[in-house]
Amino acid sequence: MIARHFIDSLDFAHKGAELSGDMAVxxxxxxxDMLAAPDGVVRYTVRGLQGKDGKPMLEVELDGACRLRCxxxxxxxxxxxxxxTRLLLTPESELDAFPDDENELDSIAIDKHLDVEDVIEQEILLNLxxxxxxPEGKCQPAAEGMNRSADNPFAVLAGLKKK
Ligand SMILES: [Zn+2]
Structure with a gap:
């Protein structure tokens, strides 16, 4: 079990509070489901801040790695x-009413008991x-001869069927 952190998000933003820690993948x-192996650790820092117009936000900074499957x-x-990522704290009732297409920021519902680890997981998931x-040319030569045509989708499909 991991230690979960809960914050009062609006209060956190108003106070300019900061919380950091490590979270294992x-x-x-x-x-x-996305991972090749559950390795890796992500260091996170969550900062409360207020935008130029005084709107409360959380800034989520992540630094780490995980192992995906090519x-x-x-x-x-x-x-x-x-x-x-910066997340605009928005009253839950307004979350759907004003999709913020033109203002780059994602929104998150104001929560007096916000699960920080859940937000971090969500942010990673959204950006995978x-x-x-x-990178091109860096694929592992496969044991079953798929390497000759690594870019051929039919070869990849054939490889999938063998599993
Ligand atoms: Zn590859």
């Missing part, structure tokens, strides 16, 4: 997690690539 259940060769690949791949 293995403790992120919603990520597991969609070309199906081998594991290290994927760095380095991102900083849909089809992660090794």
């Amino acid at each position: 293995v403790d992120m259940p919603r990520l597991q 969609q070309r060769c199906l081998e594991a690949m290290d994927y760095p997690i380095r991102q900083t 690539p849909f089809a992660p791949k090794h």
Whole structure:
């Protein structure tokens, strides 16, 4: 079990509070389907702040790595997690009413008992690539001869069927 942190999000923003810690990838259940192996640790810092217009926000800074599965060769690949996201604290009733297309910021419902680890997991999930791949030419040669045509989708399909 991991120690979970709960914050009063609005109060946290108004006070300009800061919270940081480490979270193991293995403790992120919603990520597991995407992973080649549950390795890795993500260091997080959550800061409360107020925007120019005084709107309360949380800034979530993440630095770590996880192991995804390359969609070309199906081998594991290290994927760095380095991102900083700002989340606008919005009353729950307004979350759907004003989709903020033009204002770059994502919104999160104001919560007196916000689960910090849950927010971190969500942010990582939202930013993972849909089809992660090794850089061109860096795929692992597969044991079953798929390497000759690693970019051929039919070869990848044939490889999938063998599993
Ligand atoms: Zn690959």
